[in-house]
Amino acid sequence: MAGFRETLHDANDLFLNRWSPRSFDGKPLPGADLLTILDAGRWAPSAFNLQPWRFIYATPQDVEVWKSFLDTLVPFNRSWAQNAGALVAIVSETWIESPDKPCHTHSFDAGAAAMAIALQAQMLGYSAHAMAGFDASKVRAYLQVPEHFKPEVMIAIGSQASGERLPDNLKAREFPSDRKPLEMVSSPHKFVH
Numbered sequence: 001m002a003g004f005r006e007t008l009h010d011a012n013d014l015f016l017n018r019w020s021p022r023s024f025d026g027k028p029l030p031g032a033d034l035l036t037i038l039d040a041g042r043w044a045p046s047a048f049n050l051q052p053w054r055f056i057y058a059t060p061q062d063v064e065v066w067k068s069f070l071d072t073l074v075p076f077n078r079s080w081a082q083n084a085g086a087l088v089a090i091v092s093e094t095w096i097e098s099p100d101k102p103c104h105t106h107s108f109d110a111g112a113a114a115m116a117i118a119l120q121a122q123m124l125g126y127s128a129h130a131m132a133g134f135d136a137s138k139v140r141a142y143l144q145v146p147e148h149f150k151p152e153v154m155i156a157i158g159s160q161a162s163g164e165r166l167p168d169n170l171k172a173r174e175f176p177s178d179r180k181p182l183e184m185v186s187s188p189h190k191f192v193h
């Protein structure tokens with residue numbers, strides 16, 4: 001559905017062209033590209049420059065680890081993410097140096113890193129699809145995440161393939177979604193209902 005997304009205010013094509021497909025070609029992401037994508041995540045801004053994120057990754061070439069990464073996903077996400085070229089778990093540190101100093105922005109900061117990762121993936125010709133549908137206790141156990149880190153999101157990254165490869169229920173959803181109009185989500189001076 002090319003051209004489905006429109007901007008009346010000239011947001012850059014980079015933002016309009018990024019979307020989250022579910023059809024991937026199953027080829028492992030080359031290691032150098034994956035590191036470039038994660039490096040972009042590293043350059044995200046964070047409160048006090050704390051950089052509370054950690055990126056834990058696997059590709060299908062890591063056969064046993066790949067299986068455990070896939071097993072963290074809810075069955076719906078596993079059904080399509082198994083064809084991704086890499087999976088990245090973002091976890092974030094919930095305190096600053098000690099438990100009595102909570103970090104109030106760790107999830108917000110991790111979200112900024114996730115967007116940087118998605119846009120760098122896109123600039124290299126890949127697609128990224130974030131998932132909240134995963135079992136956090138499995139992420140903790142399989143990926144050996146310490147208790148004071150929160151599993152935030154799993155991200156499938158890979159080369160997009162034709163939507164025709166998908167089962168019918170997913171095929172019908174395989175297009176870039178629209179957004180609320182700018183006037184609905186932004187207003188001068190005060191909140192508008």
Ligand SMILES: Cc1cc2nc3c(=O)[nH]c(=O)nc-3n(C[C@H](O)[C@H](O)[C@H](O)COP(=O)(O)O)c2cc1C
Nearest residue numbers: 018019020021077129130131132133134153176177
């Ligand atoms: C934090 C987060 C969690 C998400 N979880 C899932 C998920 O579990 N499964 C899924 O298929 N898509 C998931 N998505 C993808 C969103 O549905 C998608 O980003 C949204 O519909 C906007 O579409 P677009 O990314 O194609 O522009 C998630 C996205 C975000 C940012």
